Amino acid sequence: MTTPPVNPSFGRMLWRGMIKHCPRCGTGNLFTGWFRMVERCPGCGYRFEREEGFQLGGYVINFGVTEGLACRASAGYTGAAAANPDVAVWPVIVGGLVAAVVTPIVFFPFSRTIWAAIDLVLTPLSLVEQAEAETAVAARATSSDERGQADSAP
Ligand SMILES: [Zn+2]
Numbered sequence: 001m002t003t004p005p006v007n008p009s010f011g012r013m014l015w016r017g018m019i020k021h022c023p024r025c026g027t028g029n030l031f032t033g034w035f036r037m038v039e040r041c042p043g044c045g046y047r048f049e050r051e052e053g054f055q056l057g058g059y060v061i062n063f064g065v066t067e068g069l070a071c072r073a074s075a076g077y078t079g080a081a082a083a084n085p086d087v088a089v090w091p092v093i094v095g096g097l098v099a100a101v102v103t104p105i106v107f108f109p110f111s112r113t114i115w116a117a118i119d120l121v122l123t124p125l126s127l128v129e130q131a132e133a134e135t136a137v138a139a140r141a142t143s144s145d146e147r148g149q150a151d152s153a154p
Contacts, residue, residue: 013121017110018113023116024041034109045133046129050129058111062104062107077092
């Protein structure tokens with residue numbers, strides 16, 4: 001049985017999101033694949049997709065990070081070209097294209113858990129959501145107990 005989660009600070013929840021952990025309780029293993037997030041946190045029962053469209057916030061974060069990298073590369077090239085007009089542009093184009101494709105893939109799960117942290121700060125869990133989370137944890141504990149007894153039965 002896990003201990004009931006306390007109300008962590010925004011910084012702590014954001015940090016947990018950055019390391020792909022549950023912002024509410026800090027439990028990891030929230031993904032069954034790189035792009036597949038579990039429905040509920042295995043530690044506290046927090047349901048990540050609290051309403052339809054939850055993914056949009058993660059998408060916006062992912063898009064912002066990718067665009068931020070592209071802007072940095074562009075600004076770096078502009079600075080280098082200002083200092084030396086003969087500097088080659090092809091490394092920036094190739095690097096920008098690779099970053100535009102790779103960054104959203106690599107950052108995908110982080111964007112989801114970071115958004116979960118921000119969403120939790122903006123809209124704290126209602127009493128109904130807290131009760132559902134506790135019920136989900138209790139149901140999982142009960143089913144694992146029953147499995148344990150079934151495994152040990154002769
Ligand atoms: Zn959790």
